[in-house]
Amino acid sequence: MRTRCDRFRGVLFVLAVIGFSGLDTAALQAGEFPVSSARAIRLTKAKIRAAQFLSKATFGPTQESIDSLARRISEVGYKRATSQWIDQQFALPPTSHQDVALDIIHVDGNQPDTQGIGVSLYRYQAWWHIALTGEDQLRQRVAWALSQIFVIGDSGTGFNNDDRRSIGGGQTTIVDWLGMSNYYDMLSEGIDGTYRELLEDVTYHPCMGDWLSSRGNRKANLSAGRFPDENYAREIMQLFSIGLYQLHQDGRLKTDENGNLIPTYDNEQIKELGRLFTGFKYKHYSRNDFYVPRNFGEPMQIHVPEHDNNLNYSEDPNAPASKTVFGTVLPPLPTTLTQDDVKAEIGAGLDAIADHPNVAPFICRLLIQRLVKSNPSRAYLRRVTRIFNDNGSGVRGDLRSVVKAILTDPELYRGQRPVRRRNPLRVDVITRGTEYSRLREPILRLTSLIRAMRPTTNYAAGYMMLSRNVGDEIGQMAFRSPSVFNFYLPDFQPPGDLIGYTPTRRNPYDSLFAPEFQILNGVTANKTLNRLRSWTYNRYVQYGMRKGSCRITFHLEPELELARDLDNLDEILRRFDLWLCNGSMSEATKTGIKNAILSEPQASSTQRVEVMLNAVLLSPDCAVEQ
Structure with a gap:
């Protein structure tokens, strides 16, 4: 009763x-x-x-x-x-998810590789503790936003394993399940740098390498019918940098003379980037082969023999011995390659991606959605993208400046008066x-x-x-x-019509979204x-x-x-x-x-x-x- x-x-x-x-x-x-x-x-x-x-x-x-x-x-x-307040917050040292997870384990009297207790669950415990109690709240809130842009998930291969292993030179890896915490800390610390620097950190992180299969990506072998994996090549463009269609700096979609949306890339560009992101392997201190033991705690390194060297494998035998990214022809590779040569070529490709004019409105809109509101106005986007393109000191993609621009813009508080x-x-x-x-x-x-x-x-x-x-x-x-x-x-709309409301002209898409x-x-x-x-x-x-x-x-x-x-x-x-x-x-x-x-x-x-x-x-x- x-x-x-x-x-x-x-x-x-x-x-x-x-x-x-x-x-x-x-x-x-x-x-x-x-x-x-x-x-x-x-x-x-x-x-x-x-x-x-x-x-x-x-x-x-x-x-x-x-x-x-x-x-x-x-x-x-x-x-x-x-x-x-923003400056004071960014001056605080980043709280490490990896360190907090390890400390909770030790408080419990366990070890990071204790078998049979679901030890990987400690990374979630660490996340909750930092979100609820961390002093560096702004940094952690922005890291949470970035983790929803540069996405990985715990269904990735080996992400929940409770193993560690030797990687030569007297070095031992972190336990596999800590790799995702290491990745999250990378995002948190990356806020102190530029978008371009963070894009490179994401590209070389082994968790991203496993999540989007760039780790172990091999150059083409036509006789074997093998071509480079294009997974990361697609997603770095579609999700991490420029999106599917060309944008004005205020977020509006560009159209051609027939009123059609203009794609940012085509299949040929995907292939070019697929070739660029080849040769990645886990870092190892003594072995030189391609398939070395898993190591989620250090940036991937390049296995030179498996990087696409622009020679003798193109579908077009007359194609130039180079790669092109958004119209930028990357420097030709020397006949005898080194890791530094390959990293320089990948770096040049990342430069071309990060310099694309779509990056500022695309990334700024995603950050505004995660921090402030679902439908930023054209003026709001224009003001923030201006800071992304130049922080006032000639630096492009300065993430601290972008976050400050987002959080100090008048549109943040115009929802209520x-x-x-x-x-x-x-x-x-x-x-x-x-x-x-x-x-x-x-x-x-x-x-x-x-x-x-x-x-x-x-x-x-x-x-x-x-x-x-x-x-x-x-x-x-x-x-x-x-x-x-x-x-x-980011463009999700609930089913059905929005009755009695028409988006204003200040809206860049003439449509409303509710992710x-x-x-x-x-x-x-x-x-x-x-x-x-x-x-x-x-x-x-x-x-x-x-x-x-x-x-x-x-x-x-x-x-x-x-x-x-x-x-x-x-x-x-x-x-x-x-x-x-x-x-x-x-x-x-x-x-x-x-x-x-x-x-x-x-x-x-x-x-x-x-x-x-x-x-x-x-x-x-x-x-x-x-």
């Missing part, structure tokens, strides 16, 4: 799921923050802006981080304060929606909740971790992309709602680890005390709104939650807080980020 409390919670659950659709929609455009003075108005506006910024630059704002940034915004202004109101004195938040918004990534819904709840952990050495299996519920988990195309496509909706279905929606419901009603998260379990406890004692008095419900909702919705929750949503609670005056303060938190989390105001 259902209890009174069960019915109470059930009412809030249904209200949250249906989005309070029975309420007055005229009020859905504004949330209210009452203030007592003009000075408080300035600080409240700063807090709303700080929360909105931090939701895009970190794995979720905390009350402390909101207050700190808001104070600085009040002192020096929004752009200067956020710019300083805090406005001063009188009678009574307050700040109203006006949201703009649609082109200014996006569905939150499932992972970010989880991390932002936990980080905001003043969490503590019972695990040794303060480790705060979730299970890899969370990904099976929400459709997304680090290291677990189902294919090189990521969890969702995250590709993994939102009946199964993931239901599992996510149930998971969040469990966490909020228990006020903790708990999962089994390789040794014991990790419980992350939410500390809402101040809110529990406030909830003793029904007059404080508005204050509690405003706090949850700021932490989890960046101040964008409508008064209609808040009223629906509050009325449901007032209908059960005998509920305890604990029940009130748990239900309010759950309803806020499940509301469309929270699921859709402005």
Whole structure:
């Protein structure tokens, strides 16, 4: 038999799921923050802006981080304060996923190659801990974005093995399963350099070599009917650099005189790059053969005899003894090749790719989608691509400058506007929606909740971790992309027409995209709602680890005390709104939650807080980020 409390919670659950659709929609455009003075108005506006910024630059704002940034915004202004915050974040040393995974193992009393315990799961534990607690939040958030561009997944050959091996010269490899953590750290550290440098690091990383089969790629042998593998050749163009069609610098698609889209490459270009990316093998310190033992911890090296040397194998016997990349003829190779010669040729090919005019709008759009919004305007893209093409000091593809341009651009905060109101004195938040918004990534819904709840952990050495299996519920988990195309496509559109809305002229595609909706279905929606419901009603998260379990406890004692008095419900909702919705929750949503609670005056303060938190989390105001 259902209890009174069960019915109470059930009412809030249904209200949250249906989005309070029975309420007055005229009020859905504004949330209210009452203030007592003009000075408080300035600080409240700063807090709303700080929360909105931090939701895009970190794995979720905390009350402390909101207050700190808001104070600085009040002192020096929004752009200067956020710019300083970005500089401070990039000055922090990168947190190493590989090192953290190894430390958790040692805390547990295990070894990286301990057999039979699922030791590879430690890399997911390390990822969760760093996302939830890392000081270098911006770097880690950008690395998460980059990992969804330069994609690899844990289904790659050997990625979960618990073996290590000798590679000569007294050297031993890292354990195979740590290779993906090593790859992720490469992305994190690559933020300090240029896009071109990162593209080379990605090209030479053995995990990418195995994922897209460039490792072990051999030159052609016509008599044997063998031609170079073209997998990496395709994906480096389609996914990692230029995309399928030519773009203007503001993201618009170019067309020919007949109005047709213009492809960026053809099959001949794929073949040329297939020839270029030959001869890669694992690094070994003593053996010179092609098939040396697996080594996921060091960049691949070149086996010169298997690199395409431009001689005696072309389908066209009259073809020039060189390779061409986007119209750039790479320097001829000498008759007697060395590793340095081959690396120079590959480097020249990567230069030609990185210099393609499509790279700036293509990569900048992907980064904006992962950090800020699904549909950046033409002007936003143009401003960011200008920085990509030249950071002001003549450097192309400076990733720190690009990230700063994305996160300090006015379009980041134009999705919502805090406005001063009188009678009574307050700040109203006006949201703009649609082109200014996006569905939150499932992972970010989880991390932002936990980080905001003043969490503590019972695990040794303060480790705060979730299970890899969370990904099976929400459709997304680090290291677990189902294919090189990521969890969702950047141009995904949910089925059906968008009723009553036409994209504005500021939109470069005359169409709207919603990537995250590709993994939102009946199964993931239901599992996510149930998971969040469990966490909020228990006020903790708990999962089994390789040794014991990790419980992350939410500390809402101040809110529990406030909830003793029904007059404080508005204050509690405003706090949850700021932490989890960046101040964008409508008064209609808040009223629906509050009325449901007032209908059960005998509920305890604990029940009130748990239900309010759950309803806020499940509301469309929270699921859709402005």
